[in-house]
Amino acid sequence: MKLHLKIWRQKDRKSEGKLVDYTLENVNTHMSFLEMLDTLNEELILKDEQPVEFDHDCREGICGQCGVVINGNAHGPLKNTTTCQLHMREFKDGETILIEPFRAAGFPIKKDLKVDRSAFDRIISSGGYVSVNTGQAPEANTIPVSHEVAEAAFDSAACLGCGACVATCKNGSAALFTAAKITQLAILPQSKEERKQRALRMIVQMDEEGFGHCSNTEACEVECPQGISVLNIARMNYEYNRASFLKFKKK
């Protein structure tokens, strides 16, 4: 099939970017979306043009490195699917596809379709962990966790850190990402000790990184490749209020 592509090209962080048109002939419908971009780059290189820089690594939907906005949707048209798992059979012959980077105040563009998501690292670093050193752990079965709690914790922990939630939010909010980690660690018994401090620190960090506020449009859940529920955000708000209340009472 034949495709018309409109791709965001931007030289570096400081330069202004623009959409550039490309036409690609003979696209195989079994190709993945990224293999389609590989094919384009192969052509561009041979024509002495600069290939399109895009993020990707595992190409099996788990590392969270890939991610572009396709025709206005983060990761494209399929539900619960990363860009690398999207295949060209989802597009029509002759179609025009708009390809842009994940845009948000918290995600500066590095080049073309690559964005800087290091703010996520700093949010995790501010409290998204259990303070246990190597060697301190007790025997695993001394901490029973019910099947339901373990499964619920997993649902939150499954986040890839890809940033589609931020890219799709009209406020550029990182609430779903932050809430998923806060929730996972708030419901598991082994990480409850640091609940209060964790919620407060992570939310402060999230705000400092320039992400917007959550206004409950629930767009993030729709675009999340792992289907992480917005109920995590409700839980985060509860954890924040609980922590603020308990902190206040202590004084």
Next chain:
Amino acid sequence: MKLDAKIPQGSLEDKWSNYKKTARLVNPANRKKLDVIVIGTGLAGSSIAASLGEMGYNVKSFCFQDTPRRAHSVAAQGGVNAAKNYKNDGDSIYRMFVDTLKGGDFRAREANVYRLAECSVNLIDQAVAQGVPFGREYGGYLNNRSFGGVQVSRTFYARGQTGQQLLLGTYQALMRQVDKKTVKLYSSHEMLDLVTIDGKARGVIVRNLETGEIERHAAHAVVLATGGFGKIYYLSTLAMGCNGSAIWRAHKKGAFFASPSWTQIHPTSLPQSGGYQSKLTLMSESLRNDGRIWVPKKADDNRVANDIPEEERDYYLERRYPAFGNLAPRDISSRAAKERIDAGHGVGALKNAVYLDFSKAIREQGQAKIAEKYGNLFTMYEKITGINAYKEPMMISPAAHFSMGGLWVDYELMTTIPGLFALGEANFADHGANRLGANSLLQASVDGYFIAPYTIANYLADQIRVGAIASDDPAFDKAEKEVKDKLDALLAIKGTKTVDYFHKSLGKLLYDYCGLARTKEGLEYAIVEIKKLRDEFYKDVKIPGDSKTMNAELEKAGRVADYLEIGVLMCYDALTREESCGAHFREEYQTEDGEAKRNDEDYQFISAWEWPGSLDAEPILNKEELKFEFVKPTIRSYK
């Protein structure tokens, strides 16, 4: 050079305890004066960086990905083994040790393998304490499943995303140390050379992949936890960025490279489909707990799977290996698939696949139960192929997956360069000639959490008087100049073929001649062809852009340049080992019924290759004899 593995004295059970009792220590006040560089942030790299940070050392952690959480440990699906015996099915550390040693076809060190099994129990404790949401029974206790090559259930899992969950636990431990400023993080940085001073590892040259800047970093010890190089086959289950460059460049600075040709070809990956393809997606081995593998009994059968009646299906693993059936180890399962495919029984458009069928399990357990166990894998399968595997069988095929080979290390995980350690898949140590499923996450974690913190401290104990290592030493000047010259030389070629063309050509040669089956003639041919391809690469590769900015093609070119050298060494390694063992199958050495024929008399050793100083010279073979004091090597049978 005589290789000393430095195995501690004592009985098998006491060796590691004896080592820990006598290992030297570094006073807490001195630790902050000691710098350690860790390359790679997968399970091995993150866990050693976090552990050293917790102990108070100054750590610098590097990864080429945009954040440590993307390292390829993230993609491991099925699980992690530990000899907890929670299932009361007769498991023990000793049994896990024997299973792993036998799984590796008796081509690993007894002491290392025993230590791996011994530390496995601590890993589960550590991960649970970090909040890793392992699968649980309804009573709240940890659940297990089975993996290939064993008859007990010792595999812990977090749905089909065990690697992701273990890595996130480790990543969080690492980020906690970043917050405490004991670890400084350098994401989007790739190591381009190792710097040695007076024969010791003293630092690295790295490239900032966003700005193109070349940087120097000095330290008292360097840890390579850079994973495997199975991506050398181009089509593989690995991530696009996985590479062998860090260990290869360390090899060229004096680190021996052990068993480079021992590559695990995983039996349950999606089949190759066309020239545009960039990756072969793995379907977890855990699927073989409930999936049955078969091909049509009739060759060139063009009917769709569901039209082929039961009596016309050949469940060849159950037929050939009744004791282990569909859970036969990976090397054996892959070879059995290749045998059927080569005999004309392959299925799918290119006749290069076999069926993995869940209909019996769905009939017996219900679709809901199967969905709970493997739902994400079925979804992933449908996304890629458009086929609903609840309704018809999956089609699977063997694909390059794991490097059993890697840098040679002694019992302390130190390479032949003092102060240079190699952890996880980057070393060769524990899996012998074939790795058992769910032992990879285990080895990476155990190396990083429980072994290297002791052995690196033992090395650093006499470094406290050395003082800070200066990065303006002439050795750094020289290494930096070489790195820059090499980048400039690559960019100056301005040929007519892209980097991927060379990578794909190399991958095809290796699949054909140094893959599932090898012959003397094939390997000799491949050595000549790879060298020709390498010459062509340096005359005709086309790399756009420059080295001063972000340039993904330049990154790829550097990695492929190294692959073109590693590929030749792999073929020498396979050529000189005139026996079959584990994943290394030389067609000349097989039993009458097509099983691998080991030759313990002549080949009970590890091939540790030494860089001869130039690409024109033949690599130098050093042998580490393997001694089996506790288990007598037997014929490895799963029948």
